[in-house]
Amino acid sequence: MSLDSSALFTDQYELTMLSAALADGSAHRRCSFEVFARRLPDGRRYGVVAGTPRLIAALASFRFGDAEIDVVSRFLDDATLQWLRKYRFTGEIDGYREGELYFPGSPILSVTGTFAECVVLETLILSILNHDSAIASAAARMVSAADGRPMIEMGSRRTHEESAVAAARAAYLAGFTATSNLEAVRRHGVPGAGTSAHAFTLLHTTPDGPDEAAAFRGQVAALGAGTTLLVDTYDITKGVQTAVEVAGTELGGVRIDSGDLGVLARQVRSQLDDLGATKTKIVVSGDLDEYAVAALRAEPVDVYGVGTAVVVGSGAPTAGMVYKLVEVNGIPVEKRSSLKASRGGAKRAVRFARDTGTVVEEVIYPARGPRPEQDGLEASDLLVPLVRGGEAVADADTLEESRALLAAGLVSLPWEGLKLSHGDPAVPTRFADSHATGRTL
């Protein structure tokens, strides 16, 4: 977190509820809240849990100092203000590991403590998980579509400046190779990438007209022949020729950012080969999404640069996770109105796989009940301890471990799971007392 305190990343109603609950004594009841998504975004086959380490870090700074109290004192009574001044989360959080796949109803996070200490975390928890999971879920599909070719995330300019940092992290988690975002390099250790833009070529314009060769000479002099030259500012064929003339056949790469990328990649590959620049890579960018990436699979593209689509979740900018009170003093509770009914009681989940590693189903069961078994299938527990007694557990996953977990998870999906086309969730989820279900629970 970049602020001293994360406590005001909170909806006002959490604090008014708190004041009412403190006043009537219900605030101290032992509660479990659960994070889950009722459904995946339209047509998606899996979701990717992301943001957990950011959440744990933000939890540590969820403190009401003078500056925060000043704001909330406008609508809260003194007893509530006193309680907030001493606020420390002292409860337990279990959750799916970052990089784990999830499906409709998966109990992604389970938060246990008093009502008071849990209810105030709702917005912070959901903001982080909904954003980061939306980006990671979209990014994972792009990585699958790229089929092993490197991908650079370059969408910072299309989203809020802080979202951009978290998006770069989530994209890397999902298998992207690098990011253009320097704050993500600093804060999260994501590898950085980037060389040049059209502005640099245009800058080399004199009263005699454009001088692409001068721009390329400047870039190669500063960054070496291994750099990537952007060849589509004026005429691509001429740009490629000029690039090889200036940099030689050891030129690292050329980037194409406009036009029919498939056709152009073939033309440019052929031209580069004819010029002897057989090792020069072709980088493509420009409004790529998972479908455009997939459509370029058969083309001589070496690296993809993806911008807008990844940072806005490619049509699904939020993961739609909710944070629901499911248990009070050991009693399961649930809302009953309309379609938003939830399922009461603290829950755990187990995923069953064949001995080939392919996942068959995910079963959600009461936390107090026995863990379900299935003959001939291997069971993996999905919830791991994240916070104990208010403190983060010591052996949290690193970003690299989460990245590896997701890569392994995608391999474990049934073969339909990686299809880009719309369809049902790749793995059915069911409650231990019910039949398997598909898209919604």
Added chain:
Amino acid sequence: MSLDSSALFTDQYELTMLSAALADGSAHRRCSFEVFARRLPDGRRYGVVAGTPRLIAALASFRFGDAEIDVVSRFLDDATLQWLRKYRFTGEIDGYREGELYFPGSPILSVTGTFAECVVLETLILSILNHDSAIASAAARMVSAADGRPMIEMGSRRTHEESAVAAARAAYLAGFTATSNLEAVRRHGVPGAGTSAHAFTLLHTTPDGPDEAAAFRGQVAALGAGTTLLVDTYDITKGVQTAVEVAGTELGGVRIDSGDLGVLARQVRSQLDDLGATKTKIVVSGDLDEYAVAALRAEPVDVYGVGTAVVVGSGAPTAGMVYKLVEVNGIPVEKRSSLKASRGGAKRAVRFARDTGTVVEEVIYPARGPRPEQDGLEASDLLVPLVRGGEAVADADTLEESRALLAAGLVSLPWEGLKLSHGDPAVPTRFADSHATGRTL
């Protein structure tokens, strides 16, 4: 900005371009960069400029201290690092006022200075304007659809925790009445709102079962009878009855968060009136977007709560603005490849209106050329000074002034402009030397 320095909200390529430009001397050429959107999001009729004050504030903290230099020293030469250590933007920025409407090609921001000092700001400028403008543009449509009824922004949980703060601000700019986000209350002075959620009702569950009345008693005791009670946790009709029994006929409001909101609003209004709670307001929420808000116009709804749709831009999470080099040492420059061609030269814009106030067209003209005139139409300049000699101008708009500007701007649109249905931009933009154009330039 919440960080000490905003300098790493930057794409790596801006700094590699900088190093090459410093090396070959082109870095010091006098340049103009321009922010514009080639088109509006699909079917939208106008865009709303938002984020300018956040941008100006972030510009003041765009500084490379030791921490920032440490990151960029991994790929930059010493000369560039020395230059960055001394970086201060010393140029000029003109732009559309925050709250101003924009259309395809509108020169929303014009940044002038050396190439070096301007190029490094690209990502920061675009991140802020693209995010905030996307939210304000979506929110303005919702406000129009609500036709004067108050709207509360409550979408923080569906977006990145920092985006949520900026989104609350942008929604307020667009005419929303209040936000649930407490950090937006602190940081931007947006009015706060919020009372209770389902969790509070569910909390009042005992071994004997749910006790909605106890929850309502607790809330009314703490927050007064003027509070808004959430009546749809179990059975709405029973919930309304219990609410009035507990709070009396002076109950401030009831909130319905699920089901067919139109049908339920009518039923609840009738029930409240029968119970004598004729002044009790009906607040509706639950997956509302501009279309759902409009569909409820004829229903007895008093307040709308809008969440997800507004913070994700209701289908258009980014405004698609770009930052292009348009002039070098007085020479217009433009990219020529493919469809991404831009139009060179620094530009200004003027909007023509009839004496009724209705806008007829927007004309974009060369900054060095004469301002166009049109017989019988009133002309308004659209670009105002924002930064002079690197410093923010003194008389910047307040958020309230921008809010009023937008409200007035929407009234100035031709009548088709406020339609929610897909269509062309409400106001045609044209370049002074060309014919009026519609959707794209």
